[in-house]
Amino acid sequence: MPKTDQTSLTSCQVQSFIDDGFVRIENAFSTDLARQCRDALWIEMGLSPDEPQNWTQPVLRMGWKCSTPFIGAANTPQLHQAYDQLAGKSRWLAPKGLGTFPIRFPSSESAGDDGWHVDMSFGEASPDFMEWRANVKSKGRALLMLFLLSDVGPDDAPTKIRKGSHAFIARELLPYGDAGATLRQLSANGYASTQGCEIELATGAAGTVYLCHPFLVHAAQPHRGERPRFMAQPPLLPRGEFEPALSPSPTQLAIRQACELGF
Template sequence: MQIIDVERFAADGFAKVEAVVARQVADAARDLLWQQIGLSPGEPSGWREPVVWASDMTGAGPFGEIMNSPRLHAAYDAVAGPGGWLPRGSLGMIPIRFPRLPPADDRGWHIDLNTQRPDGTWGTSARSQTMLLLILLSEVGPDDAPTRVRAGSHRDAFAVLGEEALAHTEAGPLVEAASRERPVVHATGEPGDVYLLHPYTVHAADEHRGTRPRFMSQGPVLLKRPVTGQGDSLLDRALR
């Protein structure tokens, strides 16, 4: 049985992989993040910011179980090709979005920085060296600030980008305008579910309209070969 629907990924530019780890593993990771930020799920009076950033930079404990999941690695193989990606040991940055607060001004449509320049800085180009990984660490329903995804937008964004690595402020308006007519899908699911996004899939944060804080990591998976539409991987074939 295929870990993802290959044809659907090629058409939509993303795939959901359910339960890369048991729910209790994601729950344990979330408990550690509550400790890290010094807040409590039982004391909403302390939730005063719409977004609080946490991180996992070590891959210890439940974080490592998630990142080393055979099911997750099989999903990488399916889209980047066996051996086409570099292992990622930690979840990286984790935005925690809180309900009942004015939303943060960070909900613009974009694709992530994907190309390292010779000086070590990063920009956005049509030679992506990364794909995007979203890991749900809490229940995420339609009202719980799910990431919004423009289905099929990977082809639109690729068409308007060139080989020059643009700044985020330059690339964002380009890909937003190019993908404006695409339908929007929400990245909902259960703790332990994962979304793999094609590097050119246009996406955005959403306002939190629910009642429970949303925990989700977002980070790049480095690729061994740039995604240019010329290779044999699913990432390349999805652009043709």
């Protein structure tokens, strides 16, 4: 699986993003920033890394954080370069922090949130999240991002990724046009079209970031390790709608490749 700790992505890595739907960037932000983020989250949770007897829930969810370490982790020069390369130069908004945080603890208890899904990108005004939407132009989202704030091994509840699933979802969204499909519509068949996709685990050291196509199908899983897993899953927001006059970004190229579209 392509990865990098260089200043910019190689052409092979960009093509892998188009084909597979994601790229992994090691050392995208410092381990010190990751530690500062974890420290802040421990404080807000009212828990301690040294008192595992108090880790009584399989997952705790924390909202958006915009203090200095979270802003810094999301806006390193390496990540800004990668945002340009994948979402289009200057076609994205600099993140104002990180969130949300599904913090997973070692537990034999199911968290009940481990189904395969695609993150919706607009329509959040509806109180029913199953009515939130996505459309084939990926309105409202330039990238899905996974920020590892702790070391994540195979037993530490790494996010499961279906490689290449974004292409199937693009084709399924196409008939819905600009209005898009709701989560209820898109998930009605359990993402059956992507069941044959190879599964990749989002593992890595603290400071690793997975930059993913917005249509990538992914899922949580139980934590079978020993230390809590800290991760943020923010969107990269676009500056606006796709602009046909500009050369297509890799995010757009992946959709065009899947659907044979001209935008």
